[in-house]
Amino acid sequence: MKEKFNNYNDGFLRVYKDREIRTDFSAKKNVKNLEGLEFIVKLGYAECSKRQQDFEFSETIGRSLNLKVKTRLYRYVTNKHKVLIDNILYDIFEVDIDRGKQEMYLYMEEVRTIDITN
Numbered sequence: 018m019k020e021k022f023n024n025y026n027d028g029f030l031r032v033y034k035d036r037e038i039r040t041d042f043s044a045k046k047n048v049k050n051l052e053g054l055e056f057i058v059k060l061g062y063a064e065c066s067k068r069q070q071d072f073e074f075s076e077t078i079g080r081s082l083n084l085k086v087k088t089r090l091y092r093y094v095t096n097k098h099k100v101l102i103d104n105i106l107y108d109i110f111e112v113d114i115d116r117g118k119q120e121m122y123l124y125m126e127e128v129r130t131i132d133i134t135n
Contacts, residue, residue, distance in 0.1 A: 027063050027064045028102065029060065030060055030086065031057075032057040033099045034054070034097065048099070050131055051131070058094070060089060062086040062087065062123075064084070083126055083127040084102075084123075085123070087122050090119045096112055097109075099128070101133070105131075
C-alpha cells in the first residue's frame, strides 16, 4: 500500500534563531533585518484553522495566536526559534509534534515586519 504524503501548498517558511546582538549597555537588540537572524531550515507549509482550544491555550500562556501551520517534521525546530514568512517575523510559542504522520504544528505570534532586502 502506498503511503499518502501531505501537500504543503501554502508556501514556504524559513526558520531562524536569534543572533546574540547586544547594545552598548548589554541589552538584547530587537531583530529588524536578516542580520540579526541565523538561518536553520526552509520548509513548505499548509495553514491550519485555529480552533477555540488553540485560542484558549495561547491566552493561558499570555500569547496571541496569529498563525497556525502544519509542516513536515524537522526535529531541531523549537519554541525558541522564529519563523519568517514573506517579510513577517513570527515567534514560535508552541511546537506540537505528530510522530505518526511525521508532521509538526507551529503555533505562532506575529512580531513585526522586517527588512529582507539585504
